[in-house]
Amino acid sequence: MNLRLLAVHAHPDDESSKGAATLARYAEEGVDVLVATCTGGERGDVLNPALDRAEVRQDLPAVRRREMAEAARILGVRQQFLGHVDSGLSESLPDGCFARLPLHDAVEPLLELMREFRPQVVVTYDETGGYPHPDHIRTHEITRAAFEAVDNGGPRKLYYLATLSRAWFQAMHDATIAAGQESLMGPVLEELPPVDRLTVTTRIRCEQHFATRDHALHAHATQSDPAHPFFAHSRELERSAWPWEEYHLARTTLPAPAGLEEDLFAGLR
Numbered sequence: 001m002n003l004r005l006l007a008v009h010a011h012p013d014d015e016s017s018k019g020a021a022t023l024a025r026y027a028e029e030g031v032d033v034l035v036a037t038c039t040g041g042e043r044g045d046v047l048n049p050a051l052d053r054a055e056v057r058q059d060l061p062a063v064r065r066r067e068m069a070e071a072a073r074i075l076g077v078r079q080q081f082l083g084h085v086d087s088g089l090s091e092s093l094p095d096g097c098f099a100r101l102p103l104h105d106a107v108e109p110l111l112e113l114m115r116e117f118r119p120q121v122v123v124t125y126d127e128t129g130g131y132p133h134p135d136h137i138r139t140h141e142i143t144r145a146a147f148e149a150v151d152n153g154g155p156r157k158l159y160y161l162a163t164l165s166r167a168w169f170q171a172m173h174d175a176t177i178a179a180g181q182e183s184l185m186g187p188v189l190e191e192l193p194p195v196d197r198l199t200v201t202t203r204i205r206c207e208q209h210f211a212t213r214d215h216a217l218h219a220h221a222t223q224s225d226p227a228h229p230f231f232a233h234s235r236e237l238e239r240s241a242w243p244w245e246e247y248h249l250a251r252t253t254l255p256a257p258a259g260l261e262e263d264l265f266a267g268l269r
Contacts, residue, residue: 009037012037013068021213082113187229
């Protein structure tokens with residue numbers, strides 16, 4: 001069977017910050033991995049102070065496309081933009097942006113892509129979007145709608161990302177402290193909800209691809225602040241304390257798994 005995995009994300013860089021090591025692992029194993037990026041990220045901020053310059057901001061749509069192409073090359077995956085307009089984070093969403101489109105119009109490019117690519121497995125965000133950006137919430141909505149609308153030959157499993165959870169930040173904090181090193185995770189933990197929302201159904205071992213994940217995320221140079229706590233912890237400690245990425249199986253046409261899955265394609269191989 002030719003295995004195909006579709007990861008649906010809101011903006012360039014989301015695929016590298018959420019589940020990237022999983023994508024790299026499956027791509028290396030020969031799975032056909034395609035990242036669908038809903039918008040161009042043209043209304044995003046420049047998060048790297050070293051690149052927050054007028055010429056970068058003026059050319060941001062083109063810059064982010066170049067960054068996306070490089071990240072896809074590093075991960076070993078294919079990538080396609082769906083052509084929607086970034087909604088931004090302003091209180092008043094602009095006309096014609098992704099989040100303001102009627103659902104039928106917003107879902108159509110993804111539905112067409114699913115019918116052409118025919119993935120068995122689809123990965124995206126839960127109904128909260130992972131965080132309350134309108135494009136992330138709309139990405140969830142169109143992915144769920146497309147998954148349910150595809151007829152014969154449609155995807156068999158839909159997963160929600162459970163990465164960057166409180167449990168992950170806590171594990172990295174505890175492992176860093178136990179190793180006698182300074183942890184920068186404390187302030188992050190203070191901002192997170194006390195309990196993770198999603199039940200973890202699936203853990204994918206991918207510690208050998210953490211370096212590839214980091215490399216891909218750094219390729220999105222305008223979106224990667226080197227001072228962020230994510231880049232501060234020891235990767236050796238991470239590989240020991242948390243060698244996987246986690247998912248929630250939201251929908252499947254297969255029998256429900258009996259226990260914790262270790263493969264997104266469990267039941268399909």
